Amino acid sequence: MTRSRRGPVLVALVAVVATACAGLLAGCAARPADASLSHTTLSPASLAAVRSLLDARAHAVRDRDEQAWRATLEDLQATTSALVAEFALLSALPWARFDYADVRPTGGGADLGVTVTCVSRLTGERADTRTEEHFTLVRRASGWRIAGHRATPTLSAPWWSAGARATRGQHAVVVGAIDADTATWYAHQADAAVEAAARAWPTSPFPAPLVVIVASSTAEAAALLDRSVDRLDQVAAVTEGPVGPDGRATADRVVLNPQGLDRLSDEGRRFVLVHEAVHVLLRSALTGSAPAWLVEGFADTVAYAPTGLPPERIAAAALADVRANGAPAHLPTAVDFDGRTARLDLSYQRSWVLVSLLEETYGADAVRQLIERATTTAAAPDVEAAGARAVEEVLGTSVPELTSAWQRRLLALAAAGSAPG
Ligand SMILES: [Zn+2]
Structure with a gap:
C-alpha cells in the first residue's frame, strides 16, 4: 500500500497487538x-x-x-x-x-x-x-x-540498544536513541496516554509504568519484536510482552516503528500512544484475547475521543470504499488485521465505526462489559465465537443484526460525506 492512499487522516496505520513472543520470553526462566x-x-x-x-x-x-x-x-x-x-x-x-x-x-x-x-x-x-x-x-x-x-537489546531489556537513553515520566518510561527533548516529549505524551486509558477503563489499575521504546529503525523494531520487517509495514506501534500463567500480560512494551511514525503529526503520535496504552491496560487486566474488531475499535474510540474529528475524517478511507464498493459483507476478522495481506486502514476505520455505534446505542459501560465477556483464552478460531456469544449475552442482539446495523451506519456516513457542500 502506498502512502498517498491513506489520505490525511491522523492515523491510518496503527498497531496490531501480538503475543507471539510471549512464550519465548517466559521460556528464558527455565535455566x-x-x-x-x-x-x-x-x-x-x-x-x-x-x-x-x-x-x-x-x-x-x-x-x-x-x-x-x-x-x-x-x-x-x-x-x-x-x-x-x-x-x-x-x-x-x-x-x-x-x-x-x-x-x-x-x-x-x-x-x-x-x-x-x-x-x-x-x-x-x-x-x-x-x-x-x-x-x-x-x-x-x-x-x-x-x-x-x-x-x-531485547523486548525485556530494550535499554541495551545502541545509544539508548531512558527517560521517566510520571507513569511512563521512554527508551530509545533519541535526544533529550524528544524523550521528554514522549514521556509527557505517554503519561497523558496512561491517564486517558485509565479513564476509559476505570475498573482496573494501569500496570505502571508504560514502557515506550522509540526504535531507531524498523529493523531494530523488528528485531526487538522477533518478527520480520514486512510484518511492520503499515504499523506505527506494537504492544507486546510475556503473558503470565493466569493469561494476563506481565511486562508489556510498546515498540514504536519509525517507518510508521515518520508519517505522523504530533497529534498522530499522541493518538498512537493512547491506542497502545489501552492495549497495555486491557492485556494486563483481562485474561486472553477478544475479537480484533472489538479491541482495536475500542482503542481507537478512546484515542480519537479528544481529537474532536468528525466521523467523515476518521473513517475517510472506509467511507470512500463504501461509496466505491458498497458496505463490507462481514465484521473485520483477524485476517483483516494482518498487514501483509489486508489494508489495515480499512479494518481499523470499520472497527472504529462499529464500536462507536455500540457506545452510542448501548453506552460505554455496556461496551466495557462486552469486552470483558468476549475476552477468552480460547484458540484463535474460537475467539470470534466467544465474541458472538458476548454480543448476545451483553447486548441482547446477534452478530448478523449487529452487522446489518453497522452496514447501515457505514452507508449513511458515506452518503452524508458525499453530499454537496
Ligand atoms: Zn491496536
Missing part, C-alpha cells in the same frame, strides 16, 4: 542456576569474588549509588567510558528488582569472561524478566573489576 558453570576454570573463591562484584553492581543500580558503581570498574577514575554511561541509563529506570544470577565463566586467561542472567522487574510489573549479559573482568590487587560489558 537452572549455574547449569553450565565450570569449576575447572574458576575456583570457588574466585567465583565467590565475582558474584560479590556483580552483587555490588546490582546494589549500586538499585541504590542509584554512582560511587559504588564506579568502584566496580577497572578504571576507577573513568569519567566518559561506556561503563560509566551505563549507570545513568540503569539508574533512570524504576526497579522493583535488579539482580545478577547464574554466573557462567566463558573464558579464562588474564581477563575473565562471564555470562550472567540479569533478573529484573520494573515497578508495577507482575513478573521478573531475564536477560543474558556478558562481562569482561580483570583481576587487580584489590580483587576483580569490570572492564567490559555487553548485552543484546
